[in-house]
Amino acid sequence: MSGNRHLLFIHFAVVLFGLSGLFAKFIAYPAVLIVLGRVFFAAIFLFFIMKSIKLSFSLTYKKDFILFFLLGLVLAIHWSSFFYSIQVSTVAIGLITFATFPVFSVFLEPILLKERFHRKNLMFALITSIGVLLIVQEFNFKNHLFIGVIWGLLSAVTFSILSILNRKLVRGYSSIIVGFYQNCFAFIVLVPFLLFVPFHYEGKNIFLLIILGVIFTGVSHVLFIEGLKSVNVQTASIIAVLEPVYGIIAAIFFLAEIPTVQEVFGIVIILSMAIYVTIKNK
Numbered sequence: 001m002s003g004n005r006h007l008l009f010i011h012f013a014v015v016l017f018g019l020s021g022l023f024a025k026f027i028a029y030p031a032v033l034i035v036l037g038r039v040f041f042a043a044i045f046l047f048f049i050m051k052s053i054k055l056s057f058s059l060t061y062k063k064d065f066i067l068f069f070l071l072g073l074v075l076a077i078h079w080s081s082f083f084y085s086i087q088v089s090t091v092a093i094g095l096i097t098f099a100t101f102p103v104f105s106v107f108l109e110p111i112l113l114k115e116r117f118h119r120k121n122l123m124f125a126l127i128t129s130i131g132v133l134l135i136v137q138e139f140n141f142k143n144h145l146f147i148g149v150i151w152g153l154l155s156a157v158t159f160s161i162l163s164i165l166n167r168k169l170v171r172g173y174s175s176i177i178v179g180f181y182q183n184c185f186a187f188i189v190l191v192p193f194l195l196f197v198p199f200h201y202e203g204k205n206i207f208l209l210i211i212l213g214v215i216f217t218g219v220s221h222v223l224f225i226e227g228l229k230s231v232n233v234q235t236a237s238i239i240a241v242l243e244p245v246y247g248i249i250a251a252i253f254f255l256a257e258i259p260t261v262q263e264v265f266g267i268v269i270i271l272s273m274a275i276y277v278t279i280k281n282k
């Protein structure tokens with residue numbers, strides 16, 4: 001029963017991850033401000049979680065603050081590019097291009113972790129590129145889908161870097177601590193944008209930012225971590241690849257964004273490669 005409950009936690013967390021992309025359409029703020037609000041309220045939520053379970057805020061080494069700042073910077077770029085991708089195109093485009101991150105990981109891990117590079121990974125990248133080409137259809141910076149794909153791929157690259165840095169740099173820390181400091185430093189990185197990006201206080205948008213930060217970021221983070229107590233990482237990783245599926249289905253119902261047949265073929269190719277690479281690497 002415990003294993004089933006934890007498996008449900010993983011699935012529910014991934015559903016929340018997938019639905020978070022819809023907020024790029026629901027909240028009438030620029031992407032960078034949406035992320036600013038998201039990390040702010042997520043950090044507050046994780047702060048109270050840490051206090052309630054009496055988890056220490058201290059870091060083992062002072063230099064780790066620099067490492068966490070780097071993680072916060074990458075997180076800010078990742079989420080900003082992800083939301084902007086959705087804003088200029090569709091939820092499906094943003095989610096499915098983000099789902100290419102496992103393919104980027106097989107190229108970045110040998111560089112950042114000094115692991116052996118396997119030439120057959122080039123085949124995975126080639127097949128994934130075919131899926132992306134089916135989605136783009138037209139390579140033109142006046143084409144909003146093409147722009148969305150470019151920003152979506154940036155979100156995939158930065159998420160891949162974020163995942164690798166988390167594995168390399170913060171072993172020995174609770175994932176809740178990692179999440180708390182990442183969100184705090186991402187907030188610090190993004191605050192200066194308030195000087196350049198116009199901000200208008202609107203009750204509805206602030207309420208949605210609270211929901212996004214607390215439920216779709218903080219709660220989902222805790223649920224995913226809790227689920228890992230009895231669900232192995234490989235299973236959790238495969239379930240996480242379903243994030244775009246949940247988001248795309250929700251976008252069909254709530255935003256009437258229905259992918260074309262060609263886009264569906266591209267989505268299937270990309271998800272297939274993401275699942276295969278995840279299983280192979282784990």
